[in-house]
Amino acid sequence: MTRLMTGWHILNIHGSNVSIVSFLFLILSTLVSNSASATSPEAADAVEVTYEIEVRIDPVAHSIEGRSVIVANSSEELTLVLGRRFGVLSAQVNGTSLGPAASMGKVRAWRVFNDKGLPRRIEVYWRGQLTPLDTSLDHAQTLGRDEPTSGEAGTFLPDSSGWYPYIAGKLASYRVSIELPAGQRAIVPGRLVEESESTDGYRARFEFLSPTGGIDLMAGPYSIETHTMRGAGGKPIQLRTYFHPQIADLASGYLDSVKGYIDLYESWIGEYPFTEFSVVSSPTPTGFGMPTLTYLGTEVLRLPFIRYTSLGHEVLHNWWGNGVYTDYAHGNWSEGLTTFMADYAYKERENPEAALDMRRGWLRDFAALSSGQDAPLSTFTSRTHGATQIVGYNKSAMVFLMLRDMLGRETFDRALQAFWQEQRFHLASWIDLQRAFEASSGKDLSGFFDQWLTRGGAPVIRIAEARRAKPDPAASANHRVTVTLEQAEPAYRLHVPVAVRTAEGEEFRTLDLEKARQVFTLDVGAQPLQVTLDPDLRLFRRLMPDEAPPILRQVMVDRTAATVLLPESGDAQSTAGTLAEKLQQRTPNLVPGKEAPPAVPVLVIGLEEQVDTWLARHRLPARPDIVRGKGTAQAWTVSRSDGVTLAVISARDIESLAALTRPLPHYGRQSYVIFNGSKVIGRGAWPTRAPMVKLD
Template identity: 25%
Template structure:
């Protein structure tokens, strides 16, 4: 599963919510800063240890004196274990139809099972909020059953005790109403299991759809099963729908037959066993776009009809990835088809249902919308890799979730390196590190294999995903590529179609390498946290000394000492001498011969280590690092930090001038954003970027800089941008045109209103908000429920800014519309946040107006109403992240 943006971008949401600003400039490129990029900042404030253990990590008797002894526990700690299986679910046959008006599933489930080891005359199934018409054996013999008080599990008395190897079949006739239950979470914002979208056609032209989201244990809200990750079953699904709808499920479509009254029954069959949470069903009016078969298996894309011609841009490189991952793992894609679909109002980012991947509507767009957008391909890679790690080999319990999500996360790195080069992959890895470090900064670290999690849904965090992928990257670097991928092949082949725990992954690597790797798995999978390293260097008498001190706090099961095999590059006269060391003490000094004073010393030149650094480099060292060190992160760090380093001067000019022509777009972008008063040479390079850079975001950043500088050549450059194919560049060009030719900008804006693109809408919103043209309020209102993500924050902020310039009647109507969106828990978290923030900002703006002009009856009344609305919104909000943010309003 790909987590929704609200999790991975929480730090940005917090910042945006606390600042009353207009939307950020179009398509900015992240710049390394002390607050947002802990992995590369050279002046970090690290935790101070109140008691420092000796260098071997052992606390002496002297250190123990005077301490209060910890209380001796009297009970065992909580521990999430794998589900204790009594029966083996062999096969599931479902016959399903729907009552759209009541949002009801009408179903019959035929389940074939057998006891695993001990004889049993009783079967317990997960079946949440069902009404059972009957439960019988296959021959029709009625069976007695008891339903839990909370209607979550049904216990069935079998006709006799069955022994190991004896199969039996039961039939359950039932109805289920998933909408009547379900709660909101964070990674998965609702656990109803099966969702009706616009079921009664009351939401205008919004498509009517049905789709499922089973992870973690929510498919048992629409069919009875043993809803645990260590269960596996083959599957048949007969689904009856109106003829106008397409259906999608796991496996292959065997038949499609008329069912009378304008209906049709589709029969889907999955012959290979998979976990119940991976069952999927989608119903809707989709265009089905067939790609070329891959090794004889169907590859297709389900999209809304208007996106028919853009399906391959929405789900890019799918056949190419199937080949790449098959060859990389040494295990050919094992399933009978590969289908992908984008649905409305999806409650997560995307979900790896076996052969039937479901994505949120954020994937949709035209080929112009998706120019330079690499998010889509990362998510396609993530969900596809799950078909090996998660679907073929499945974590046995949710405590082991990183065995699914860590691999899927790392597939994004693997794909980016294959398709776009190592710089692109390392840039992605940096973003993953940032997500993990930010999550630890906002909470407590925990183990990757987290046996005492508060709730299974808490496993879907930046540990299981970001840290899990980063740990695999370290393991790959330690054992080498050949051993790493051979180990993965061994692991997959040994455990295919079964559930696994982390020790089985460790043993696969030990079988391949012959090395005991318990130290690695203990410190990275079974312990919490990561190292924090303070690094200093000293040169004298032909040798350089590098001191590495581990300063991490030892709270929350974080090791006092990590074992870190790592390289150190010492650059002298532009040439690196590499030294392999192992950091395995709290503080260590490594001394190397050097022919002269080093230009710069680089710890971990491969940049594979998951660690935070306090490593202060001078401007000459940063300049040398940009000149000589080849890795993306070395160059990125030098460009981002040199302007904040004392004595930068000529070194800053040298680095930024060179970086404007760097081979990788993110470094060019950081260089553009770092310029304040560019030299003539730098200015000419910025103009060239604005005209022709091959990355839209960087070109847009250059246009924005030239606009701020009021560059004399901006007018023709802006007009060129208006002709670009990328909407990102067009939007930046419009903002530049406003500064140089307002009349032309106004004419262009009228044409651009017809384009449904977030960058264009954002540029128009800025223009209209600044103009104070109240006739443009309908423009905003037509887009409030289609914009999402960062773009929602920008558009809603511009909307309230324009409302603030209007009359009380317009403001009252606008606030009512915003409140409606903020209270609607089916809206995305971004929209709810944007609407709530807009109400808060408008209230503050109007309060300032009242204070400056004295009594204003209508405004006072509206301000009070907005305060009441904010309290109602806070009370109604179900998302924990948003609840925390709303405390600022």
């Protein structure tokens, strides 16, 4: 995952007839999902705004004070923004006081006119209190916060908190000097210029000389390890870990993995755009990606698979998202492309079965969405819940897979390399990607991009008919089969893979489906026995019922899902309610356990005897043999006779139920999971069957 470049999208307002209240309303109403950007790609060609920031942080007192000098070479009216929680001691432009600011919500803003000539030099002194660090927050709570927090175990000042004064709507370069008490270390994205420590405290200075969208600051009692590697062009790249003492032994392995990922993506895309990359640990379950670094929770970093999965995803974001900026006004392409070239690419390198399993997971997840949750890709900006991840990450990644299948790997890679060279440190959109692929392939791809970006949902395709036909005497093949495909209106233009099983093996074809119903004639080399639609799941489509057995995610992401809490009172009911909130990331839609389950997906939570009694009362299938009597708790899905999904969670006692709160939300792709305490001892998905027609 990545944390998007943070800050504000605002309107540039000219003239003096706009009231300050209306002005600030327009600023806030145009805020777009943690992203500060230039108003056009050309704005990145020259750095119009630079920051010189000096800050002193006291993690024990939860305090910050700073001085910022902003130099702006832009002639337009500017907006200076600072988090409202911070007090301003002085604010001047070219020696003249900026005067009062307008305040609304969490920010205050000043209008900075161009009446003093260029460049404009804005100097601000500020200070304030930081929110005490809370290490009890879970992953979702941590990712959803934009408060500046501080404590001895760690400090995190997200750009979205407005912890420093900045010019809204402008990319900027910066230099940041940081002072902390002895024993603390700090980092911001960019190049470490110098650092020192004495009994008086720690000091460090960083610089980021390319235009970028925001500054995040992290600090803690870090142990630092450094390695130097040579990039593709011979440039030295500093690799560092800023790890809490309890995980310092992991540093060497992480540094080796980072080097491997940089080598991989330099050979695949182009030269690494920065001079360093750091892995920074957080005392909370964080997962953020920023230019030149990733910020991950200590417990996350302990997980053995993180080095081989999520770490590479975050390194790749230094090309996509932090090297080429995302134009969020037209949709976020960077998460899907990063998922495709990291998470999915690692599965492809593992083996074909692992890659197929990931594709199957993506399509199963999409099948779990209810109507209205499958918004167009062009509207996706950032992940806010499970449904947006299914669209913005998974569907987007599969669009890139289909594009590569259509163009070929060499053409696809050549387009990405050209896109990188042309758009480095520029704001880029899906349109820019389309142009790169069209230039590389020589094809008009407007139809492809239009249908996959602007349409919600997915095509529904079926084999309406398949039969043997008389072979053409003029053809070299001895056998022929006709296949009729159908799809719902309005029709997509699709390259549909099919497999024809013959007496001598399988033959694969790709059929160009452009209409709601279309007949295809295929010549094959031996007696045809069976036709299967998209056997390797390489086409983004809504799975047929037999292909999409129920999974837990269906009751986790469906906003219409109802919840039945079988414990009627006391600690058991409270624990069940907490688990339901964690699974569904909202207040559950509760229905009484004595009533018949409604005709919507239903989540049922209870202790073992309660669950068995409830299932029998409503004449629903008993707990399956694969989970019966195993572990301390089980979760499984049932497809009811009306096609609606039921998810059941059963625990031996209250303690076993409580132990599911943290791990169970991570197993949404499973049809069943078995726990011993909080440890998974069994899991799986119900069998699937690809859509196929046997030939008589």
